[in-house]
Amino acid sequence: MKQFIDQLGTVHVFENTPKRIVSLVPSQTELLYDLGLEDQIAGITKFCFHPFHFKSTKTIVGGTKQVKLDKIIALQPDIIIANKEENTLEIVKELERICPVWVTDIVTIEDNLKMIEDFGLIFNKRTNAQKWIDKIVFAWEDFKIFIENKPTFKVAYFIWANPYMVAGGGTFINELLKLNHFENIYDNNPKYEGRYPEIVFQKMRIQGDPEILFLSSEPFPFKDEHAFELGRHTHHAKTIFVDGEMFSWYGTRLLKAFEYFKLLHSKL
Known part of the structure; x- marks a missing residue:
């Protein structure tokens, strides 16, 4: 039994590492793929353009503002990934009846790094997540020098x-x-x-x-x-x-x- 808190402060408890993921956020679909979770991603939105081959290998469950509940239910997800800005509160509340809905809230780069860290912990991809965090922080520091003057x-x-x-x-x-x-x-x-x-x-x-x-x-x-x-x-x-x-x-x-x-x- 493991407990995690999402970026809205909601507490989620998982008996096991989630194995079936539905992602309702295009950028976070890309992140999940980059963390090595391709096989665990079951459903995506029609706006999840990256990686390109997901369009033919994953189930499309609708858009970011309107989802097809029947398709999501049929996928039997362990977790649904949403975002405060991309998805509506109504959608989140409806989907919570199916399984835990992890909601991110990204305004700053620090928020972004916290999301990557959280995904690494939830999906047991800590090493992959830390590698991405390190690369982003290094590029961020380099850019600060570039932009300084x-x-x-x-x-x-x-x-x-x-x-x-x-x-x-x-x-x-x-x-x-x-x-x-x-x-x-x-x-x-x-x-x-x-x-x-x-x-x-x-x-x-x-x-x-x-x-x-x-x-x-x-x-x-x-x-x-x-x-x-x-x-x-x-x-x-x-x-x-x-x-x-x-x-x-x-x-x-x-x-x-x-x-x-x-x-x-x-x-x-």
Whole structure:
């Protein structure tokens, strides 16, 4: 009998190491795979793109906001992996009737490292988890040196259009923006509270007048026309299409993100 506490403070007790996993979070599916748990992963979402072959080898149980309960029940999972931001409280409560639902809550890099450590303990993959933690911490320290003397830019990070929505404060995206010396004009903006506020893009000049507009590759497929429309309402801000996975995915993806950020700075 082993007891663990997830990042929402919920206590979980397992008689044995969980052997059948359903993951409702794309980035955490990738993490589970990287920890050597491919054979234990039974179900994933339709948005779990990495690793690619899971689409044909694992059962798709729906999306992150809507799941197919019958499919999950049929998989007889020992544990379901969810996330406070990706999945709704209603889904979590419903799934708790099937088996323990482990909910992560990632805002900082430290939160991310704690998640990896937790998975290592729960699934008896401590050595693999520590290797990933060590690699991420080393890359993080290296990036801090890289970014130390880089200038600060005022930015807006767009995640959606029609209506336009941005990453605000209290998000993992915002933490990575700050790490990169990008000052998010919607971080702690009193007019636009919340993690992903809908904004009046025509007022960007008076909202903070960003120097750079980031258009994320997910969850919305931004196009050139969006860049043009947004750019018209700034004082000549530079518009850059960015890989949303590098800014928003938790887990092992962060290791690749540090190298991606270095390349991004070379374009500024």
